[in-house]
Amino acid sequence: MAIATKTSASGQTAPGSDPAAPQQRGSYWITTFGCQMNKADSERMAGILEAMGYAPGLDEHTADLVLYNTCTIRDNAEQKVYSYLGRQAQRKRTNPHLTLVVAGCVAQQEGEALLRRVPELDLVMGPQHANRLDTLLSQVESGQQVVATGEHHILEDITTARRDSAVCAWVNVIYGCNERCTYCVVPSVRGVEQSRRPEAIRLEMEGLAERGYREVTLLGQNIDAYGRDLPGITPEGRRQHTLTDLLRFVHDVRGLERIRFATSHPRYFTDRLIDTCADLEKVCEHFHIPFQSGDNDVLRAMARGYTVERYRRILDRIRERMPDAAISADVIVGFPGETDAQYRHTLDLVEAVGFDAVNTAAYSPRPNTPAADWPDQLSEAVKVERLQELNALVETQAKQRSARYAGRCEEILVEGSNPRDPGQMMGRTRTNRLTFFPSSRPDGSVIAPGDLVSVRIDQVRAFSLSGAVL
CATH class of the missing domain: 3.40.50.12160 (Methylthiotransferase, N-terminal domain)
Incomplete structure (x- = not known):
C-alpha cells in the first residue's frame, strides 16, 4: 500500500508530502x-x-x-x-x-x-x-x-487491505457458494466457489503476523467447502485440500496467537474437523454453525441437506471434545409454509442446545430464489411475533451461558479502547465473548492492543463480560 499523504481542500498533494506517492485524488x-x-x-x-x-x-x-x-x-x-x-x-x-x-x-x-x-x-x-x-x-x-457484474475469476489478492483493526484480521480462503438453499440469494450474487491456494493463504497470514497481528479469522461463505475445487487426492483416497488440512498447514505461523473460521455448514462439518480444532492450540473454541430451522420438514424445503438430529450430533461431538466451546448460529423464522408447530420445534432446539449467541431473522423473499415465488408466504405480523418470541429466548439462553464465566480468569486478546469509556479496554475471550476491563494493570503499567491479559470476570451480561486485570 502506498504511504498516505496529506490532502489539501482541493484534493491536491500538500506541500512536503512524499513525492513517490501517487497523485492525490x-x-x-x-x-x-x-x-x-x-x-x-x-x-x-x-x-x-x-x-x-x-x-x-x-x-x-x-x-x-x-x-x-x-x-x-x-x-x-x-x-x-x-x-x-x-x-x-x-x-x-x-x-x-x-x-x-x-x-x-x-x-x-x-x-x-x-x-x-x-x-x-x-x-x-x-x-x-x-x-x-x-x-x-x-x-x-x-x-x-x-x-x-459478469462472471469473473477472482485472482489472488495483490493489494494490501486497509485493515480496520491492528490486532485481528480477516483472511478470505474461499469465495462464492455452490449450495442452492431455496431462500438464499448468495450463490447468484457471489458466484461459484473459488478456493485460494493454501500457500497463498499462509503467505498472507505470515505477512499479517510480521505486521503485529495476533488473530486471524479465515473466511468463506461456506468455509467447510474449502478446497473441493482444488485438484489433488491423497493416497488414502480423500481430497488433498480441506479446511482441516488448511488449519494444520497454517497453524504454526509464528506470531499469531489465535485462529478462527466462519461460516460453517452442517452438511460438511466433520468429526475430523472437530478433532483437529481440539488438537490445535491456536484454534479458538468458538464455532458458528447456522441451523436455520429446528424442523426437518422446513430444512428439507430450504434444501439445507441435513436433519436436526445430524446438527445435534455435531454439537454433541464438539462439546465432548471441547466442553467449554461456544456455539453460535443463524436461524430464520416465518419461512413459507412454516406452521406454528414447526416454529415451536425451532424454539425447542434453541432451548435444548443453549447457544451462546444466535443471529435471528424473519424470512425475507429475495429475487431469483425459489421460495420467493411459493404461494404459502406468511404474514409480516406472524413473522414479527415469532421473531420477538425467539429473540427473548435467545437472550435468556445467552445470559445463562454467560453465567459460567462469573469468577473465572479468562485470557483476553486486547483489541482496543472501549469507545464508550476511555478508561477501559476491550477484547475477546477465546470463546468470542466481548470483555471490558481497566486500561492499566494493578502495577500501573499500560495495557496496549495486541496484549494477552488475564481478567477475572466480575460481571456477566447476555453478550458481554467485565472484570479486573490480574
Missing part, C-alpha cells in the same frame, strides 16, 4: 452493509483506493468518492442502501465531481437496473470484481459509466 468513504465477507471486501477496496492516492474522508457527506458495499440477504438491508443512495444522488447534482460507487451483492443482483434507478452512479460492481476496483475506476475517470 481526494478523499473516500466506504459504508459496509452485511456479513464478514463484505467487511473483508471493504478492507481490500480501501487498500486499493489508498494505493491510488485517495485518503480516508471524515464522513460520507464530504468525501470525493463514496462507495456503498451492499448486502441483499435481507430486504431491509437493500432498502437502506437505496435510502443512502438517494441522498448521495442529490448531492452529486450540485457536485458533479463526486464519484459514486455501488459494490457488493445489490450491485451484482441489480446490475444495469441500478443505473436506471440511480443514473448519478459512476460504477456498479459485483463482489467478484472487488480486486479490480482500480481498473474500473480508471474507466470511470475516462468518462465511462461502468457496470461490472
Whole structure:
C-alpha cells in the first residue's frame, strides 16, 4: 500500500508530502452493509483506493468518492442502501465531481437496473470484481459509466487491505457458494466457489503476523467447502485440500496467537474437523454453525441437506471434545409454509442446545430464489411475533451461558479502547465473548492492543463480560 499523504481542500498533494506517492485524488468513504465477507471486501477496496492516492474522508457527506458495499440477504438491508443512495444522488447534482460507487451483492443482483434507478452512479460492481476496483475506476475517470457484474475469476489478492483493526484480521480462503438453499440469494450474487491456494493463504497470514497481528479469522461463505475445487487426492483416497488440512498447514505461523473460521455448514462439518480444532492450540473454541430451522420438514424445503438430529450430533461431538466451546448460529423464522408447530420445534432446539449467541431473522423473499415465488408466504405480523418470541429466548439462553464465566480468569486478546469509556479496554475471550476491563494493570503499567491479559470476570451480561486485570 502506498504511504498516505496529506490532502489539501482541493484534493491536491500538500506541500512536503512524499513525492513517490501517487497523485492525490481526494478523499473516500466506504459504508459496509452485511456479513464478514463484505467487511473483508471493504478492507481490500480501501487498500486499493489508498494505493491510488485517495485518503480516508471524515464522513460520507464530504468525501470525493463514496462507495456503498451492499448486502441483499435481507430486504431491509437493500432498502437502506437505496435510502443512502438517494441522498448521495442529490448531492452529486450540485457536485458533479463526486464519484459514486455501488459494490457488493445489490450491485451484482441489480446490475444495469441500478443505473436506471440511480443514473448519478459512476460504477456498479459485483463482489467478484472487488480486486479490480482500480481498473474500473480508471474507466470511470475516462468518462465511462461502468457496470461490472459478469462472471469473473477472482485472482489472488495483490493489494494490501486497509485493515480496520491492528490486532485481528480477516483472511478470505474461499469465495462464492455452490449450495442452492431455496431462500438464499448468495450463490447468484457471489458466484461459484473459488478456493485460494493454501500457500497463498499462509503467505498472507505470515505477512499479517510480521505486521503485529495476533488473530486471524479465515473466511468463506461456506468455509467447510474449502478446497473441493482444488485438484489433488491423497493416497488414502480423500481430497488433498480441506479446511482441516488448511488449519494444520497454517497453524504454526509464528506470531499469531489465535485462529478462527466462519461460516460453517452442517452438511460438511466433520468429526475430523472437530478433532483437529481440539488438537490445535491456536484454534479458538468458538464455532458458528447456522441451523436455520429446528424442523426437518422446513430444512428439507430450504434444501439445507441435513436433519436436526445430524446438527445435534455435531454439537454433541464438539462439546465432548471441547466442553467449554461456544456455539453460535443463524436461524430464520416465518419461512413459507412454516406452521406454528414447526416454529415451536425451532424454539425447542434453541432451548435444548443453549447457544451462546444466535443471529435471528424473519424470512425475507429475495429475487431469483425459489421460495420467493411459493404461494404459502406468511404474514409480516406472524413473522414479527415469532421473531420477538425467539429473540427473548435467545437472550435468556445467552445470559445463562454467560453465567459460567462469573469468577473465572479468562485470557483476553486486547483489541482496543472501549469507545464508550476511555478508561477501559476491550477484547475477546477465546470463546468470542466481548470483555471490558481497566486500561492499566494493578502495577500501573499500560495495557496496549495486541496484549494477552488475564481478567477475572466480575460481571456477566447476555453478550458481554467485565472484570479486573490480574
